[in-house]
Amino acid sequence: xxxxxxxxxxxxxxxxxxxxxxxxxxxxxxxxxxxxxxxxxxxxxxxxxxxxxxxxxxxxxxxxxxxxxxxxxxxxxxxxxxxxxxxxxxxxxxxxxxxxxxxxxxxxxxxxxxxxxxxxxxxxxxxxxxxxxxxxxxxxxxxxxxxxxxxxxxxxxxxxxxxxxxxxxxxxxxxxxxxx
Amino acid sequence: xxxxxxxxxxxxxxxxxxxxxxxxxxxxxxxxxxxxxxxxxxxxxxxxxxxxxxxxxxxxxxxxxxxxxxxxxxxxxxxxxxxxxxxxxxxxxxxxxxxxxxxxxxxxxx
Numbered sequence: 001x002x003x004x005x006x007x008x009x010x011x012x013x014x015x016x017x018x019x020x021x022x023x024x025x026x027x028x029x030x031x032x033x034x035x036x037x038x039x040x041x042x043x044x045x046x047x048x049x050x051x052x053x054x055x056x057x058x059x060x061x062x063x064x065x066x067x068x069x070x071x072x073x074x075x076x077x078x079x080x081x082x083x084x085x086x087x088x089x090x091x092x093x094x095x096x097x098x099x100x101x102x103x104x105x106x107x108x109x110x111x112x113x114x115x116x117x118x119x120x121x122x123x124x125x126x127x128x129x130x131x132x133x134x135x136x137x138x139x140x141x142x143x144x145x146x147x148x149x150x151x152x153x154x155x156x157x158x159x160x161x162x163x164x165x166x167x168x169x170x171x172x173x174x175x176x177x178x179x180x
Numbered sequence: 181x182x183x184x185x186x187x188x189x190x191x192x193x194x195x196x197x198x199x200x201x202x203x204x205x206x207x208x209x210x211x212x213x214x215x216x217x218x219x220x221x222x223x224x225x226x227x228x229x230x231x232x233x234x235x236x237x238x239x240x241x242x243x244x245x246x247x248x249x250x251x252x253x254x255x256x257x258x259x260x261x262x263x264x265x266x267x268x269x270x271x272x273x274x275x276x277x278x279x280x281x282x283x284x285x286x287x288x289x290x
Contacts (some may be wrong), residue, residue: 001203011210011225011249015242021248022238025222026231080229153231 217241
């Protein structure tokens with residue numbers, strides 16, 4: 001500690017260790033929080049088509065079109081350890097050929113500081129709702145849920161499902177829209 | 181050949197250096213400032229729920245510590261080491277030195 005460089009080294013290393021301890025403290029204050037909030041999903045229109053799916057093994061697959069409304073208040077999730085939320089809407093259903101199918105229809109990134117009241121109306125799905133086969137037609141139970149991935153400043157990245165889901169049925173025949 | 185190395189000055193009077201008590205004081209000062217700013221930053225950040233402010237307060241504490249402890253201020257030079265007076269350099273110094281140290285030791289015993 002007799003030279004400026006030696007003191008600067010000691011000071012910097014000490015500051016870095018203290019900073020690491022503070023970051024751990026930030027993590028520990030939010031590690032056991034429940035990050036789920038109630039979500040309201042409403043579907044206004046569904047339709048199916050039977051089209052060529054070049055990514056699949058068969059000639060034609062079912063393609064679903066869902067128009068929905070989303071509303072949720074995400075404000076309680078944001079604390080000092082949350083950098084952003086990655087929201088995604090999943091459709092979950094079962095067919096004769098597959099017991100469980102999960103398809104992501106839509107997603108959104110909500111940054112810290114953005115508007116946290118989610119109130120979207122008449123949203124079309126962002127990604128293709130292809131089925132592995134022809135199992136969407138007249139399917140009685142398709143469940144839509146909104147989940148999110150919490151991206152923290154320090155710590156674990158949990159996947160949280162919002163409380164609230166919407167079940168819907170697809171129409172019996174192709175190219176005919178069903179309104180709710 | 182040893183005479184060549186002996187003639188190099190071994191201490192520099194031009195650059196101010198902290199003495200040992202000053203170094204200890206400087207270390208205590210910067211550790212104290214950093215810890216206090218860490219506690220203040222943590223509490224404030226937790227209160228307003230923004231970790232960015234914790235980092236800003238820590239950086240402020242770091243800057244204050246740098247200014248207070250990196251340059252060798254006079255308050256860190258209050259207890260300088262008392263060196264023995266310099267021995268005048270003569271040509272017969274190498275032969276004289278062991279005898280002188282012996283005579284100094286004799287003086288101390290008395």
